[in-house]
Amino acid sequence: MTDHNLYAVLRAGFPAGLDAVAIETADTPVPLHYTWRDLERASAKLARLLDSLALPPASRIAVHVDKSVEALLLYLAVLRAGHVYLPLNTAYQAAELEYFIANAEPALVVCSPRSLPWLAPLAARLGTPHLLTLGDDRSGSLLERAATMGERHRPVPRAADDLAAIVYTSGTTGRSKGAMLTHGNLVSNAQVLHTAWGWDEHARGADRGDGGDVLIHALPIFHVHGLFVACHGALLSGSRMLWFSKFDAAAVLARLPAATVLMGVPTMYVRLLAEPGLDRAACRRIRLFVSGSAPLLAATFAEWEQRSGQRILERYGMSETVMLSSNPYRPAAARRAGTVGWPLPGTALRVCDERGQPLPAGEVGGVEVRGPSVFKGYWRMPDETAEAFTADGFFRTGDIGRIAADGCLSLVGRSKDLVISGGYNVYPAEVEGYLDALPGVAESAVIGVPHADLGEAVVALVVPRPGAQPDAQALITALKAQIAGFKVPKRVLITDELPRNAMGKVQKNLLREQHRGLLAGG
Secondary structure (H helix, E strand, O other): OOOOOHHHHHHOOOOOOOOOEEEEEOOOOOOOEEEHHHHHHHHHHHHHHHHHOOOOOOOEEEEEOOOOHHHHHHHHHHHHOOOEEEEOOOOOOHHHHHHHHHHHOOOEEEEOHHHHHHHHHHHHHOOOOEEEEOOOOOOOHHHHHHOOOOOOOOOOOOOOOOEEEEEEEEOOOOOEEEEEEEHHHHHHHHHHHHHHOOHHHHHHHHHOOOOOOEEEEOOOOOOHHHHHHHHHHHHHOOOEEEEOOOOOHHHHHHHHHHOOEEEEOHHHHHHHHOOOOOOOOOOOOOOEEEEOOOOOOHHHHHHHHHHHOOOOEEEEEEOOOEEEEEOOOOOHHHOOOOOOEEEOOOOEEEEEOOOOOEOOOOOOEEEEEEOOOOOOEEOOOHHHHHHHEOOOOOEEEEEEEEEOOOOOEEEEEEOOOOEEEOOEEEOHHHHHHHHHOOOOEEEEEEEEEEEOOOEEEEEEEEEEOOOOOOOHHHHHHHHHOOOOHHHOOOEEEEOOOOOEOOOOOEOHHHHHHHOOOOOOOO
8 A cells, every 4th residue: 555644755756965054934033943853753652652551553643732832743743643633713713613523522632721721621521532832932731752762763654545634614504514535636736836836946056055944933833724725835845934923914925035935825915015015125025925725906916917927826725625727837927816716637627517527617606625625524514414415526615716718717606605805715604603692692794894904804793682782892792702803893883674575584795785895903
């Protein structure tokens, strides 16, 4: 059997000189430098710690910690040990964590030390066998216990179809679904992007002494973009990372002259454009700017090209599929504003009507995809999995788009009512469920409206119960204690009724149009 363990594949991309710097922290009081040998040895010690726990094969390891290099090392260790990595957004609150832990039944939960007082009893009540802590300052019981372990560990052989990660993505019904990604899914996508985005060329350049890539990593590592796309790209090509615990426009701008690649969400590019120092000189070494996770406005695309002298490369992917399409790396002039490019090698994309029939070029319909990076299915949700795939094996993405005659894909909308705020997905049904449970609320409707910084901002309209007079700010405060901050509405509007169609469904398109200028100024 060919070994498809993702860690083993990434490890093969490490440079021959293991004492070179692999990761440099860019926003710690004193820069920390991790060599490739550090990555190898530290992930081995963590993997041996996992082995010492005698976990069942392919156990889920749920991780709810702040971004740190050690958190990345834990991810690599989980892959080495043959278990399944389950990243959780650090903004998630207790009610959300309860669902994920109950649904995934992880054998181990790793949390930040500050979360331990409330997460420990929750995990115990749900029967989690093991709980360890990891702080972003290299503190916590995980590292304390790993320090006693040996530095050698043979990665567990994995088949292409074996699970590597489960990424939770909320459904439009409000019920979160765990997208099961295999070692084969992630290996194939990493290898395709390695060539498609020029990582391989620069890795060979480093071997010749011409200098390799340097990636600015300022994304979170609990979702596909930051963890799989950015980290895999750098690791597989033996490229150094400048590691930011969070995005700060001024700090990132200061390090641009030392980097060659930047990956970000549109909000990050908007904030960089607000910095007076963003010019061609600052971007002189950058060979590739990548944007994803949300639509990039054509105006942002144009202004970035004017200020930096370079065109941003937009691409398309999602939790269930990793990357699907991309504008070309070369020639850069072929990158088109407002599009997400062409299918990546090995990936088939099509647009279909409501009956599932493929549409001709230029017509708008539902985007469907088939390829080696498409996920295995939803964790413990066979009915939802079956519904998500067509009879001939295409995954229904839920996005609406059109394919030009030359194969270039443009996304024109999203099915259901997904809101993408600052690069994060917000599913209105989930927020509405929390709102409707608050005192004085009869029903609610959550929508996204244009926002200068975030792209879209969450807004809620609330219908009071008879005789009740809910306070908008009090509702926002209550939500902040229950759900992640990026899901909390920027504004709550009290209204007598919600517009409905003949079938009784709320007409959110009317609400979006009515309130589109509400937060236009940011």
